[in-house]
Amino acid sequence: MKATIINIGDEILIGQVVNTNAAWMAEKLNQNGIAVDLVLTIADTKEAIVDALELAIARTDLVLITGGLGLTKDDITKRTLTDYFGMELKFHAPSFNNLQQLFAQFGRTPDDRYKVQAEMPDGAKVLINKVGAASGMWFERDGKVIVSMPGIPREVKYLMKYEVLPNLKMQFQFPSIMHYTVNVTGKGETDLAEMLTEFEQKLPSNIKLAYLPNSMIGVVRLRLSAYGEDVMVLETQLDHYIRKLPPVLGSLIYGEHKDTLERVIGQMLLKRKYTLGTAESCTGGNIAHKITSVAGCSAYYESSVIAYSNAVKRDLLGVKQETLDEHGAVSEQTVIEMARGTQKLLNVNCAIAVSGVAGPTGGSPEKPVGTIWVAVTENERIYTQKLQLGKDRLQNIERTTTIALNLLRRFLLDDLSNEAE
Known part of the structure; x- marks a missing residue:
């Protein structure tokens, strides 16, 4: 079965509201063996609704519509669908x-104005919405199913979970779909595709590999999707190919499914009974933000020093003035002293220190925008790396954060051998 998702609302088209419904609905449909063929965002007009509906019915078997079921004049979906059918x-x-x-x-009672909300198309299946005022509507024509729901995300999720999907499963049979996601950083999509050429060539026709890059933070998700009728056969088949990824990608893999670098690092620190502190210049606290987004991080994370000025680097972290004078704030020597100073100041086992030119201005011929130094420590060991990124300030901050966290992960795994002294 193929599906179309139609989201109605001028507020989405003008960027006032982010269309989270489409992503959530597509994920749930896919999990239930229903392929999404088309996603449309349209205006609150009769013409737009009818045009989108006819396109969707011509192309797909299932049409899911959200939005336009309120009591205001711009909520015309129910009347339009009633007339259409x-x-x-x-x-x-x-x-x-x-x-x-x-x-x-x-403690309220709806007056007669709200009876209009309870008027429903005679002949449609009504889906009672127990978390909202507007009921859903289920129409059928020539074997096609068209469902209309309110646009409030909480109400969409309720109706999908308790009404739409159960009714679809009773009426139709769907193939099974299984997914497995590997999270990778350290290589881009093109390099990964080259590394996985032979792996992809050996995949059976019912298993697909998708590359899902996030260039802003420098992470690629690799998703294996298996399609078939027998769940147990799919599990066995998918497991066979999952086991073949680590030998090819090695430590580029940092987790699976919804794992994040900061969560993985937290688990590693907890296992070793290590503590961590951070010293950030160009990233301005973003590394600390990522680490502290993980519940329970207080068990291993001590503090962060936002050492944006040279004075803070010198007076708080103990970076020598001669180091700053001779090598500058953006240098290997400076981040080494920042990292060591963080260990001493916070009495931690591990430290991350970064200093660089995030941009878009401030660079020089010797140190252009995007030049960033990172240092990571584990007790007496220390590792440094020089980054040459681009000119986008926000991307430089995010990419540096990912690289710094990943360097600590790999250092703790003994996957980095060159130590700076």
């Missing part, structure tokens, strides 16, 4: 009873 609106008592129950939770 040649039906009439009639008062639907169960929908009004649901509305009364919702109001009762707040």
Whole structure:
């Protein structure tokens, strides 16, 4: 079965609201063996709704519509669909009873104005929305299913989970789909594709490999998707190919599914009973932000020093003035002293220190924008790396954060051997 998702709303088209419904719905449909063929975002007009609906019905078997089911004048979806399917609106008592129950939770009673909300197309299957005022509507034509839901994400999720998907499963049979995601950093999409050429060539026709790069932070997700009828066969088959990825990619893999570098590093530090501190110049606290986004990080993370000025580098972290004078703030020597100073100041086993030119200005011929030095430590050991990134300030901050975290991960794994002294 192929599906179209139609999201209605001028607020989405003008960028006032982010369309989270489409991504969530597509994920859930895919998990249930339904392939999304088309996603449309359209205006709150009758012409746009009808045009999108006809395109969707011609191309796919299932059409899921969100938005435009409120009481204001711009909410015209219900009337448009009622006319399109040649039906009439009639008062639907169960929908009004649901509305009364919702109001009762707040000590209120819906007046006659809200009876319009309970008018539903006579001939459509009504999907009671227990977390919102607007019921969903299920239409069928020539074997095609068209479902209309309100646009509020919480209500979309309720109706999809408790009404739409259960009804689809009762009416249709879907193939099984299984996914496995590997998270990789240190190589770009092109390099990874070259490394995995032979691996991809040996994949059976029912297993696909997708590359999902996030160039802003420098991470690529590799997703293996297996399609078939027998879940147990798919599990065995997918597991066979999952095991073949680590020998090819090695330490480029830092996790699976929703793992993040900061979470993986936290687990490594906890296992070793290590503590961590950070000293950041050009990243301005972004590394600390990532680390502290993980619940329970207080068990291993001590603090961060935002050493943006040379004075802070010198007076708080103990970077020698002669180091700054001779080599500058953006240098290997400086980040080494920043890292060592962080260990001493915070009494931690491990430290991350960064200093560089994030941009878009401030560079020089010797140290152009995007020149950044990183140091990571584990007790007495220390490792440094010079980065040459681009001119986009935000991307430089995000990429440096990813690289610094990954360097610490690899250093703890003994995957980096060149030590700076």
